[in-house]
């Protein structure tokens with residue numbers, strides 16, 4: 001699989017480490033009254049869809065940036081990749 | 094039809110005209126007491142024990158494809174009970190004992206072969222860890238033996254003992270472990286269940302659950318609605334997909350694992366050898382092919398095929414462990430979709446929906462569990478209490494902090 005790195009162009013997926021569902025970027029607020037339940041959900045539960053999945057990949061053997069990769073889990077087709085910091089800041093969707 | 098030596102001779106002399114299909118192909122009835130979703134190893138074993146041990150009369154298994162099209166027909170056939178943790182080891186040893194009597198019980202040759210498994214040791218720390226594991230196995234009634242380098246060399250002389258990175262210092266052996274013919278296990282359970290009145294319905298995909306006032310009434314399928322007082326889901330890699338139709342999110346990610354078979358060779362490998370440090374394990378089938386595999390690909394996947402980097406990684410592991418493998422030609426490789434749970438251990442439990450039960454999270458190790466998983470799920474479905482060996486496999490163990498994490502890597506499914 002080739003990941004279209006927004007800064008470096010197409011890179012072999014082997015250069016990356018896979019973390020999982022991109023919603024992991026949104027940690028629950030630890031001061032919420034229901035924080036314990038929210039963290040349990042955050043740590044353990046996943047949508048795990050068959051089809052389009054937004055997921056976090058870390059460019060370990062490259063520029064060490066975190067990417068949000070959009071990929072189809074049924075076909076392995078990679079649809080796009082953004083810098084995770086851009087996603088977090090709302091620069092891209 | 095009962096299989097026996099006499100029957101084989103008789104059929105040989107009469108032109109094999111008397112063999113019959115192993116199970117019926119019934120149309121679904123409007124309703125059952127218990128409907129099992131998924132005709133893999135676990136679903137079929139559940140149906141078999143529901144009918145044979147728990148005397149349930151009206152049971153059906155619904156399979157979206159053909160029987161055995163999932164992981165039961167894709168795994169590398171290793172059976173063993175060499176786990177460490179108390180939540181796991183008694184369950185897997187119960188499974189090992191069921192394997193030992195399986196063929197008599199189902200009257201079917203599933204080619205259960207207790208040829209032994211050896212986990213290789215490369216460091217003093219690893220020897221300590223395996224000694225502890227061996228003791229845990231003995232405590233649960235399993236067998237375990239620590240082999241030193243010389244004892245190991247007698248059994249498997251062809252390994253590369255002096256690999257500079259991972260010199261082989263010994264191994265932990267379970268002699269009662271081994272392999273079984275994976276398809277034969279599915280067929281044996283299917284035939285046994287069918288003979289005891291279970292309807293096995295193939296090409297019947299469950300497309301939804303009918304749930305009213307928190308109680309399940311049945312399932313919508315590609316062959317119409319089928320009513321059920323209880324529904325047990327055992328769909329392995331498709332667990333999240335199916336349970337999402339009941340509004341549930343699971344502590345599971347689906348990942349692809351690949352396996353490989355070489356051309357047929359003369360008998361060389363006496364049992365199963367695992368080289369954990371090099372991400373490689375191997376055995377030899379009765380047809381002579383070397384059957385081997387390694388790590389999962391490591392990203393969420395519902396494709397029943399993997400990518401080439403893992404192929405390279407597995408074969409490198411093989412070359413490092415037993416360089417002679419480089420002379421064999423690779424015949425086939427394939428992939429299967431696995432239900433990787435957040436702690437690497439399974440779930441056999443009720444859900445919050447009355448009458449809906451779940452069995453899954455088997456990761457890459459559910460083949461060996463097939464008999465005990467079926468037995469424990471049947472126990473839960475029929476009596477509404479967990480089987481004594483499966484009491485730890487609850488949904489709420491994650492929230493309560495009682496995860497069963499054999500590898501100790503945390504909630505990161507691709508590392509289990």
Ligand SMILES: Cc1cc2nc3c(=O)[nH]c(=O)nc-3n(C[C@H](O)[C@H](O)[C@H](O)COP(=O)(O)OP(=O)(O)OC[C@H]3O[C@@H](n4cnc5c(N)ncnc54)[C@H](O)[C@@H]3O)c2cc1C
Pocket residue numbers: 130131132133134135136155156157158159161162163164165166167168169170171172297298299300327328329330331335350351352386427428429430431455456457458459460461462
């Ligand atoms: C390459 C590979 C190697 C492995 N090696 C080993 C090993 O050496 N030892 C070991 O112990 N384990 C091993 N495993 C793991 C083991 O194969 C699985 O954990 C186990 O088979 C899963 O249970 P099952 O047999 O019930 O699954 P499956 O056979 O996958 O059964 C699930 C069934 O559910 C059906 N289904 C899905 N959705 C629906 C629906 N909506 N409606 C109706 N039916 C549906 C599927 O079609 C499928 O037939 C391996 C797995 C793989 C992929």
